[in-house]
Amino acid sequence: MRIGRCATLVLILVLLVACDDGRKAAPPVKRGPGVPAYGDALVVGSIGEPSTLIPLLASDSASHEVAGQIYNGLVRYDKNLKLEGELAESWDVSSDGLTITFHLRKGVRWHDGEPFTSRDVLYTYRVTIDPKTPTAYADAFKQVQRAEAPDQYTFRVTYGKPFAPALESWGMAVLPAHLLEGKDITKSELARNPVGTGPYRFKEWVAGQKIVLDSNREYYEGRPYVDRYIYRVIPDTSTMYMELKAGALDMMGLSPVQYQRQTNTPEFLSRFNKYRYAASAFTYLGYNLRHPLFTDRRVRQALTSAINKDEIVHGVLLGMGQVTHGPYKPGTWAYNPRIPDFDYNPERARQLLAEAGWRETDSEGILTKDGKPFRFTILTNQGNAERLKTAQIIQRRLRKVGIDVKIRVIEWASFLSQFIDKGNFEAVLLGWTISPDPDMFDIWHSSKTGPKELNFIGYKNPEVDRLLVEGRETFDQEKRRRCYWQFQEILAQDQPYTFLYVPDALPVVSARFRGIEPAAAGIMYNFIKWYVPKDEQQYLQ
Amino acid sequence: MGIYLLKRLLMMIPLLFGITIITFAVIHLAPGEPVEMQVAMNPRVSAEARERLRKFYDLDKPLYVQYGKWVGRLARLDFGRSFAPDGRKVLDKIKERIPITLSLNIIALLLEFGLAVPIGIFAAIRRDTPLDKGITVFVFLGFAVPTFWLALLLMYVFGVKLSWFPISGLHSMGSEGMGTVGWLLDMARHLILPISVATFSSLAGLSRYMRSTMLEVIRQDYITTARAKGLSERTVVFRHALRNALLPVITLLGFSVPGLIGGSVIFETIYAIPGMGQLFYMGVMARDYPLVMGILVIGACLTLVGNLLADVGYALADPRIRTGGAA
């Protein structure tokens, strides 16, 4: 989960996605289903090149996307975003919620032929928490008090207190112990030449140009139909679109303009299928709650009332997205559909502002209080055109109720070190990705307001703190749901952010691929079942 | 001349040293940290993990210690390891990109000088004719039209519509099986569009300098004399005038030496060419200090060499110029 510049990098496909709530994609061209056949290749474009194919060390989405085809975790999310076993056939949680026992799948082999056992899982856990490993992912595993492998196919972890996000964390890629144990993982050649257990095995990596994967014929879930997965580095999205039209790419994520205005020709629709579903991310306007302007809740409620979210979805996304009022994706179990909201209502905004003491206006029509004008700057990061447009729309709307807004775009690294980390900002326009597990402790808990922590807006509400802790310390989904629903109601009243929108993911795939079944998890979850009928195969071997 | 050269070469050592100190200080003091880029805004990362990374990269040490370590490695021609998660050697990262950048730049440079110099001379001789004006508009067009615009236009016309040339990248799928000649031809086909765009956009600079100095020279007395002697226009232009009009060309050639390993990010991004421009840009954005320092140091060496060559070149082109002095 990562925002900003890297979030924009997640262009190819947002893989975790929610339900298609009734809004249909342009009708796909009817081609017969054909007969499933092995062969052909899928060529996708990526705007970033992976940094390393050892997922433990990678923090960019490109690396994780490629590595995701090569490695498996113990668990994974299924098409409906429910956890299911991957390398673990099943698991038990002890009645006190402290111990999780994974029963590993038998007969799984690494791409080099070695058998997969609990030794690999134990190694992966140990190297992750090793202080010498430069990884960003150790935290969830620090909660583990004891990890053991009683036999070759059993792995057991014990936690200090029940920790609901723990299960999700075991979706982390398991690394091959026989190739890494006793070696320095940062210098391992696996970074450029990985060996996993996944549906595709690594073939070659031409630096800066492409990565080629071949199907793993011995994959435990069956041999994938598509023989080859080719990953081309094309840093520019316009170029990528040209390549797609020229037939050199099979799949990419479209922009709203491309989706709505450029790809509705019969010619395009006969060659490609377009898909559309809510992406797992939201964009928000966050207020620095330590700043005197925003300490009053009524002021934040007024700001939200003064912003027309529908207009933003229309103008920025051309309608390819939905308005949001909280931090969860509409349609998921944690999402509370009945939270009170401050819909667009400038009258109410003015009234709330007046209650908070912003009554007078100066010669330019700007609201003042104690002689000071209501003026602030929205910061956003360079390289994200959507946010920039959103900021400009908000600026116009707030000016109408008498608030003077400036916009400032800043390069990402400086943005973090000079403004966010130092609390040196008034409002920020940013986004979060939404993970399937609703735990948001790090973003909203009052203990996370320190420098460089994620509650950088300084939100503190004891009730929310309690709910967040309660929600992460039980495995009972119904109990968790109640916690998070109540949490959303409080957020809606407090308006520490103005939640703006959840954009749609707009992938397009060459029509020769069959077997694609869009679901809550997007389209890639069943990639090994995609196939191209023999007579339509493009790349022959 | 020999002593002058030796002095200048010796002078380069302290100069380079100074440049590395300035550069090192500036890039480390500028806001942003490499660790930030990897872990910031990631809820799974704690402050402790951040410190772990900082330590791993020696970022917790004082700046002079970091510099000392860096220089120590450099003395052994080791540029260190990249701060990117792959932790590869900086030199390896540079090495895999140099060949393509260098060959692209050399071809483009040859074309640029090969075309711009004659264009400039021609425009100067035919001064103020419609042809001269036409050339002026043409070269400025290449200069003012944004690279990305022209590049995408050509891609659309020749790639998507006509399918004459591939759109981006360096090789087609399956180029491995084409044999050496086929492989080279395939690559050449990929490079035609990018090289054309690069050349077109660079014509303006050189050709305008050429034209204006040529005009300047043609007005000099000795050219009038040469003409008066009844020498053919051809002889006048190429024997007498050209040589004296070469000074700006030499200066620009000197500047293009460091440019050989550089590249435009926009250009490389659009054509998906894995070159040095992109590498440097990504290094800067991620605050990958060892990588950035590595490229800057190589660039600095080439800059110094380029300017030295230019200084020597002046003396060769115009014997009246005395190089030397106190340098």
Place this chain on the structure above:
Amino acid sequence: MSFRESYFYQVFWARFRGNRFAVAGGITVLCLFLVSFLAPYITPYDPDALDLYHVLMPPSADHWFGTDELGRDVFTRIVFGARISLKVGFVAVGIAVLVGTVIGLVSAYYGGMIDAIFMRFVDIMLCFPTFFLILAVIAILEPSIWYIMIIIGLTGWMGVARLVRAEVLSIRERDYVMAAKSIGASDMRIIFRHVLPNALSPVLVSATLGVAGAILTESALSFLGIGVQPPTPSWGNILTAGKDYIEFAWWLSLFPGLAILVTVLSYNLLGEGIRDALDPRLNR
């Protein structure tokens, strides 16, 4: 004004007027500046007014140059953008040319130690990591168009300096300079009367080329957070925003591109006209 000086200006003016191209260039430059001053009177639209229901509309009678990604009138934005872009082109290049010319001239004319020091300084500046300097500026200062102009100017003079120096190295050995020296003319007089006018060609070329460069650099820097911030238009940032829609909304990048081209061409014609009019040898 002495007789000699007024005569000089008369000759200059007469020569300049006689050059159709130069006059055309001059008038265009004048028009561009006028347009930028009179922007609000030229177009009925507000440059920042959004119309989210008419985004990316092609050119029409209502919107001559179409509308942009937020439904703003592109013609209006180009007219208002001229304020920023012309200023940047003028001031930034002015700084670069002035610094570069002085350093190049002094360096070559006096030679020796001065030359060595100045040229090593040029070498250092050429290797300076400008980008990181900009980052530091972002952190310390509020965004302003002036910082951009100063940064572009102060990091862009080295080319001019080396070009001028090369010219002057050759000029100072020529007969007429030698002659002036031998009759005891002061350095100042030699520099301004004999050396500078003859070294002007590369200066003019780099100035015209620099204008386009500065206009485009402005937008790149603005997006890093130091220059004009949205929604204020400049040619560079209209162009940059247009890049995302290039296969579809060509008008977003074509018109600002044309504006830059016209500016550069007219500066070029004007510059050449001025130089010719100043040249004592040229009689036409």
